[in-house]
Amino acid sequence: MPLSAVIITYNEARNIGRCLDSLAGVADEIVVVDSFSTDETEQICRDRGVRFVQHAFEGHIEQKNWALEQAAHTQVLSLDADEALSEPLRRSILAALERWPADGFTMNRLTNYCGRWIRHSGWYPDRKLRLFDRRKGRWGGTNPHDKVLIEADAAVRHLEGDLLHYSYYSVEEHVERARYYADIAARAMYRAGKRAGMASLFLRPLAKFIRNYLLKRGFLDGRAGLTICRIAALETFWKYRNLRRLRLG
Secondary structure (H helix, E strand, O other): OOEEEEEEEOOOOOOHHHHHHHOOOOOOEEEEEEOOOOOOHHHHHHHOOOEEEEOOOOOHHHHHHHHHHHOOOOEEEEEEOOEEEOHHHHHHHHHHHHHOOOOEEEEEEEEEEOOEEEOOOOOOOOEEEEEEEOOOEEEEEEOOEEEEEEOOOOOEEEEEEEEEEEEEOOHHHHHHHHHHHHHHHHHHHHHOOOOOOHHHHHHHHHHHHHHHHHHOOHHHHHHHHHHHHHHHHHHHHHHHHHHHHHHHO
């Protein structure tokens, strides 16, 4: 089966080369949809001979679905620029393409945080559906936490190997991104008519921390795990605080 890999980018010069290199020998076509980067993203992509298209960013879900439409092949692998295929996952994808025994395939995502691989804290196995027949699936969910939604009657199988996710290079970057995601999520919830009581500002962040640090064993990730779980709780607080502010005007 021929495969199209689709990736959306914006100022991803530090990541996109690694992502593209991991796709060599796996994808028959690589399409990068860029929202007008100002760094070296475009040059890195063109040096590797991929199809580079620019399109205004209207939201994570909207951009990823627009990227799907640019693919030449029915079978697609949708990645983020800060992700890359591990060697075991490459082999699993190639084996799936030989037979194509399902409509979609999930894979575990392993995240690198400030140089350390995180195997707990609610971050692993972090199963993602990224390889699929684009006639059967589309991106959905709530921005910025998008996910592939596949038809109810579609067959889905799991692939061996990890999708490597190079998330944050510093704690400061993580905090900044958490604030950004919290704002996007609050606006999406506001448009959906959701509300947040005062209890949400305290109970939901606490529940998030307990879930990730204790139930999901974030303490086994050491100091990095504590930091990740604390920022996750803060992001939850910021999300509901921002939603309340939008509701109160």
